[in-house]
Amino acid sequence: MKFLMFGAAAAAVLAAGVPALAQDKKPDAPVEVREPQVRTTRMSGTFGGQKMNYTATIGETILKAEDGTPKAAVVTTAYVREPRDPNRPVTFLFNGGPGSGSVWLQMGAFGPTRVVIPSDARDDGAPPYPVVQNPDSILDVTDLVFIDPPGTGFSHILGKTEPKEFYGVTADAKAVAEVIRRWLNDNGRWSSPKYLGGESYGTTRTAAVVNQLEASTYNDVGLNGLLLISTVLDFAAGADTPGNELSYITNLPSMAATALYHGKTQGPPTAQFVEEARQFAIGPYAAALLKGQKLPPEERASIRRQLARFTGLSETYLEQADLRVTPGRFYKELLRDRGLTVGRLDARYTGKDYDNAGEEPDNDPSFYGIDAGYTAAVNQWQRGALGFKTDREYQSIGGLGAQWDWRIGGRDANAYLNVTPYIGKAMRENSGLRVFVAQGWYDFATPFFAAEYALTRTGIPQDRVEYHYYDAGHMMYVRDQDRVKLSRDIRDFIRRR
Incomplete structure (x- = not known):
C-alpha cells in the first residue's frame, strides 16, 4: 500500500512540474532562541x-x-x-x-x-x-x-x-x-x-x-x-584490578609517604624516603610481582620485610595479602590499631568508621572534610x-x-x-x-x-x-x-x- 501511494504521489508531482516541489514543502520548524546570561x-x-x-x-x-x-x-x-x-x-x-x-x-x-x-x-x-x-x-x-x-x-x-x-x-x-x-x-x-x-x-x-x-x-x-x-x-597505572601489577607499584611510594606522616614507620625526611620507595617499587618489588607464584621463598621474605618498612603494615598482613595491598585496604589497615582510617584524596585526614572491623573505610574523610x-x-x-x-x-x-x-x-x-x-x-x-x-x-x-x-x-x-x-x-x-x-x-x- 505504501509503495502504491508513493507512486501515485510521484506521478502527480512529475505531471505538475518541478515548481510543485517548492509548493508542497512544509516550512522548517522555528529554531529555539536561547539568549545567554x-x-x-x-x-x-x-x-x-x-x-x-x-x-x-x-x-x-x-x-x-x-x-x-x-x-x-x-x-x-x-x-x-x-x-x-x-x-x-x-x-x-x-x-x-x-x-x-x-x-x-x-x-x-x-x-x-x-x-x-x-x-x-x-x-x-x-x-x-x-x-x-x-x-x-x-x-x-x-x-x-x-x-x-x-x-x-x-x-x-x-x-x-x-x-x-x-x-x-x-x-x-x-x-x-x-x-x-x-x-x-x-x-x-x-x-x-x-x-x-x-x-x-x-x-x-x-x-x-x-x-x-x-x-x-x-x-x-x-x-x-x-x-x-x-x-x-x-x-x-592506577587501576586496582586483579592481575594489574602496575597499580601496586605506582601506589607504593604514596603509601610510604603516608606511613611516615602518621608515624607508622621511621625514615629520613619525606622526599628522601619517597625516593627510596620509588627505587624499591620500580626495581625489586616490580620484579617480584612479575614473577608471580614463581617467586622464590628467600626473595619473597626479603620483599616482605622491605614492604613492611615502607608501608608500616605488618609482615603477617602483607603475607595474607600476597604482597599486594590495594589502596582501599591500606586506608583501613594503616591506623586500625588507633580506630582510624586515612583519606583517599588526602591521606593526612583521618576518619572514624561505624566500627573497626571492616575491609575498607565507610567513606573518604578527606572529601567529606571539605x-x-x-x-x-x-x-x-x-x-x-x-x-x-x-x-x-x-x-x-x-x-x-x-x-x-x-x-x-x-x-x-x-x-x-x-x-x-x-x-x-x-x-x-x-x-x-x-x-x-x-x-x-x-x-x-x-x-x-x-x-x-x-x-x-x-x-x-x-x-x-x-x-x-x-x-x-x-x-x-x-x-x-x-x-x-x-x-x-x-x-x-x-x-x-
Whole structure:
C-alpha cells in the first residue's frame, strides 16, 4: 500500500512540474532562541603583591548544532585585568570528575577570592564558611577563565540533546575547545600567550583538549603551557584490578609517604624516603610481582620485610595479602590499631568508621572534610557577588562516570584509557609548549608515581616537563603553605615563557 501511494504521489508531482516541489514543502520548524546570561562586575584586589583592577564576568556560552538548535549552555567565569591587554597571558582552567565543577580550583587556589577552611587536615565543620580575598591568586601574571563543561557547575544540556553528545572523553574535549575558541574570538585574545590546565580528571581533559586545539579539527590554537594538577593520564597505572601489577607499584611510594606522616614507620625526611620507595617499587618489588607464584621463598621474605618498612603494615598482613595491598585496604589497615582510617584524596585526614572491623573505610574523610565549605562558597560568590541568576543546583562533584564514553581514537571499550600520547604529540609539534606537573605526597586518587610513570614514556620531550611536590594531597591548596607554594611555582612557570 505504501509503495502504491508513493507512486501515485510521484506521478502527480512529475505531471505538475518541478515548481510543485517548492509548493508542497512544509516550512522548517522555528529554531529555539536561547539568549545567554552574562553578568559583569568591576572589582579590585591585591594578588602576588600587586594591587589591580579587574572585571569578573560570569556568563553562558550556548553551543549549537549545525542548524542553530541550542544544545548546551556552558558557564564560564572570567577574571580579566583592567585596563585590558590583548597580549597578556590567559589561562583556561577546569576541574575533573568527570562531573566536577571548577569550584575547587576557583574557590581554593587561583580565583581572586577563596573559601577559608582548616589547613591542618581537620574537617571544615558547620557554616559559616568565610569567603575572603585571595592574595595567592595568579591574576597578577595571567587572566583567568574557569570553565564548567556540560553537566558540571551551572552548565547543562539543553532541550532534547542526548547526553552522549557531551559525556565522553572526546565529546567533552570538543565542547571545551569550542568554548575556548569562542572566548578568544569574543575577547580579541588570539595573540595572548595561552595556558591550559586542570585538576584530577581535568588533567585527562587537558590532554584531550590540547589534542583538539593543536592536533585535530582546525589545529589553530597554539599553547604555551599545560598545568597538570594531581595528574591522571594513563588509567592502567592506577587501576586496582586483579592481575594489574602496575597499580601496586605506582601506589607504593604514596603509601610510604603516608606511613611516615602518621608515624607508622621511621625514615629520613619525606622526599628522601619517597625516593627510596620509588627505587624499591620500580626495581625489586616490580620484579617480584612479575614473577608471580614463581617467586622464590628467600626473595619473597626479603620483599616482605622491605614492604613492611615502607608501608608500616605488618609482615603477617602483607603475607595474607600476597604482597599486594590495594589502596582501599591500606586506608583501613594503616591506623586500625588507633580506630582510624586515612583519606583517599588526602591521606593526612583521618576518619572514624561505624566500627573497626571492616575491609575498607565507610567513606573518604578527606572529601567529606571539605566539600560543604566549597559548595557553600561557590554558591555565595557566583549567585551573590557576581549576580548569576539560576534555579539550578551547582554541580560541584556530580557523578557522570557511569554515563561517560571512555573510548578514544577508535579504540573499543576493552582498551584502557591513556591520553599521554596526546601531550607528547602536541609537544613534538610545538617546540614552545611546556608542561607543569603538581603532585601531593598524600594523594591516592592520582598518585604522584603514576604521573611520573605516564610522563616518562616514549615520545614525551623530558626537557620541557617539570615536577613540583607538596606536603598535602589531591587538593594541595587546602594547606595554606602549599597554596602559597603552588601559586609561586605556577607564577614562575608563566613568567619563564
